[in-house]
Amino acid sequence: RQVEAEVVAFSVPSYACQRRTTLENHNTVLTDALSLLAENAELSDEDGRGVAFRRAAAVLRSLPGPVTDMKQLRGLPCLGEHSLRVIKDILEDGASSEVESTKQSERFKSLKVLTGIFGVGSRTADRWIREGIHTLQQLRDSGQSLNRAQQAGLEHYDDLNRPLTVAEAEAIGEIVERAVVSVLPGAQITLTGGFRRGKLTGHDVDFLITHPDEGREEGLMSKVVSWLESQGFLLYQKTTRNSYLESKDGPARPPANMDRFERCFSIFKLIKEERQGTEQPENGERNPNPAEDTLSVGARSGSQTDQNTPPQSQIPADEQRRRVSGEDGGQEETKPAVHKPWRAVRVDLVVSPISQFAFALLGWTGSKLFERELRRWAGHEKAMSLSSHALYDNTQSRYLRATSEEEIFAHLGLEFIPPSERNA
Ligand code: ATP
Ligand code: MN
Ligand code: MN
Numbered sequence: 170r171q172v173e174a175e176v177v178a179f180s181v182p183s184y185a186c187q188r189r190t191t192l193e194n195h196n197t198v199l200t201d202a203l204s205l206l207a208e209n210a211e212l213s214d215e216d217g218r219g220v221a222f223r224r225a226a227a228v229l230r231s232l233p234g235p236v237t238d239m240k241q242l243r244g245l246p247c248l249g250e251h252s253l254r255v256i257k258d259i260l261e262d263g264a265s266s267e268v269e270s271t272k273q274s275e276r277f278k279s280l281k282v283l284t285g286i287f288g289v290g291s292r293t294a295d296r297w298i299r300e301g302i303h304t305l306q307q308l309r310d311s312g313q314s315l316n317r318a319q320q321a322g323l324e325h326y327d328d329l330n331r332p333l334t335v336a337e338a339e340a341i342g343e344i345v346e347r348a349v350v351s352v353l354p355g356a357q358i359t360l361t362g363g364f365r366r367g368k369l370t371g372h373d374v375d376f377l378i379t380h381p382d383e384g385r386e387e388g389l390m391s392k393v394v395s396w397l398e399s400q401g402f403l404l405y406q407k408t409t410r411n412s413y414l415e416s417k418d419g420p421a422r423p424p425a426n427m428d429r430f431e432r433c434f435s436i437f438k439l440i441k442e443e444r445q446g447t448e449q450p451e452n453g454e455r456n457p458n459p460a461e462d463t464l465s466v467g468a469r470s471g472s473q474t475d476q477n478t479p480p481q482s483q484i485p486a487d488e489q490r491r492r493v494s495g496e497d498g499g500q501e502e503t504k505p506a507v508h509k510p511w512r513a514v515r516v517d518l519v520v521s522p523i524s525q526f527a528f529a530l531l532g533w534t535g536s537k538l539f540e541r542e543l544r545r546w547a548g549h550e551k552a553m554s555l556s557s558h559a560l561y562d563n564t565q566s567r568y569l570r571a572t573s574e575e576e577i578f579a580h581l582g583l584e585f586i587p588p589s590e591r592n593a
Contacts, residue, residue: 176238176240176241177241178243178244178245179233179241179242181232184542185538185539185542186539186542186581186583186591186593187583188586188593189231189590190230190231191589191592192366192368192369192592195232195234195235198259199259202255202265202268203229203252205271205272206218206268207222207226208281209271210222212281212284212291213280213291214295221249221251225247227593228245228246228248231593236260239257242256255267255268275303279294279303279304282303282304283302283303283308285329285330286308286326287318287322287515288321288322289322297311297313317405318407318434321405321436325404328512328514329372329514331512333370333371335364335370338364338371340439341514342360344397344437345518348396348402349389352393352395353386353389353392355381355382356379356380356385357378357380358376358377359530360376361375361376361519361533361534363375363536365588366534367588368592373514373515373517374515374517375533376518377519377530377533378390378519378521379521383522383524386520389431389520390408390431390432390433390518394433401438402437403435403438404435404436404437404438404513406434406435407435408433410431411431428532428556429558430520430529431519433516433518433519434515435517435518436514437514437515438513439511439514440510441511525557525559527571527576528556528558528559528560528571529558530574531557531574532557534588536591536593538593546581550582553569553580553581555577555581560580
């Protein structure tokens with residue numbers, strides 16, 4: 170590869186929604202660095218800078234191979250002076266001092282820890298830091314009043330900051346499906362968000378719910394939530410009513426990137442299931458080893474051998490019970506930690522009327538940058554306004570209907586990009 174020939178520059182279109190961005194990323198070192206700077210800007214309420222770094226990272230993410238020479242970047246869109254400097258430092262020195270010092274900075278670390286609490290944004294975290302609160306323990310000891318979301322977020326902090334797997338997303342999907350068909354037969358649920366884009370992990374699971382007969386979906390969310398609550402699946406929920414109609418003459422319009430569907434931000438209690446054995450101690454603390462935990466869905470059959478651990482069924486029942494309940498007479502070193510048999514999972518539910526379903530699906534599939542770029546493309550290049558509800562053509566002064574994502578891309582004059590290639 171050390172050919173003394175002209176370096177060939179990469180070439181990509183300027184809007185992320187014109188590009189196919191799969192999960193395969195040949196420039197993770199560079200995109201991680203730029204994403205960290207984006208995150209730092211967002212946490213510091215500098216959204217403009219945040220978006221600039223996000224766009225730069227997205228361009229590198231879409232490249233067909235690794236960047237090894239600055240000359241390859243000539244003519245690429247969205248790479249500002251600042252991003253180019255960071256890239257250059259990493260290519261030349263292996264690291265960017267700005268990125269490294271940001272990563273080490275106490276302020277950044279505290280902001281990350283505190284905004285890692287569900288329900289805590291950068292403003293709140295910043296206020297706490299100014300009051301001397303930098304850690305979860307300091308927050309707990311501070312007597313700060315927390316709202317319901319923040320209380321739940323603090324209580325389930327570790328679970329909610331541990332990435333979810335596809336198997337866990339599927340298990341949640343089965344529960345949501347059961348809830349939805351129980352309260353409204355014929356209603357349909359669709360996985361959206363990162364898992365629809367083929368991501369293998371996620372910070373939450375997102376679902377869109379609709380019914381093929383327009384209007385039948387009205388009031389659906391509260392019924393779904395009641396069902397879930399009655400079955401003990403919810404640790405927290407906040408349901409927001411549909412404000413689409415009300416807001417027409419109502420007070421403040423929500424920000425452009427927020428939609429007005431009936432939605433529920435929730436925390437589910439997902440019961441884990443053991444891979445091994447059928448005997449369960451009656452004290453509820455079932456599985457001492459989280460590595461053996463698996464989920465009620467999809468992993469029932471097949472070889473479940475773990476070379477290091479004997480199957481639980483081979484351990485005498487008494488011993489099983491002692492291991493899990495800790496009646497071990499204080500041999501702390503040899504006793505496996507007792508883990509709860511469930512985990513907390515963030516779940517977002519959205520209900521859409523069928524007439525808006527395609528827009529809602531497109532809007533809730535992401536990525537966030539892809540969505541932002543779609544709206545920017547619509548506005549700047551096509552004089553159209555795109556939301557999760559509709560597409561309005563300002564030139565023709567009318568709404569453009571669509572029953573599929575493909576139709577929306579066509580209205581926008583864009584090549585169709587499937588979900589797995591929207592990972593900008
Ligand atoms: P992750 O794995 O981190 O969950 P994700 O891509 O699924 O990744 P989410 O934050 O769950 O990220 O968002 C999924 C989609 O829902 C995104 O396209 C985002 O634009 C959209 N979305 C999230 N919150 C809102 C909101 N309040 N209003 C409208 N759309 C939203
Ligand atoms: Mn998500
Ligand atoms: Mn979400």
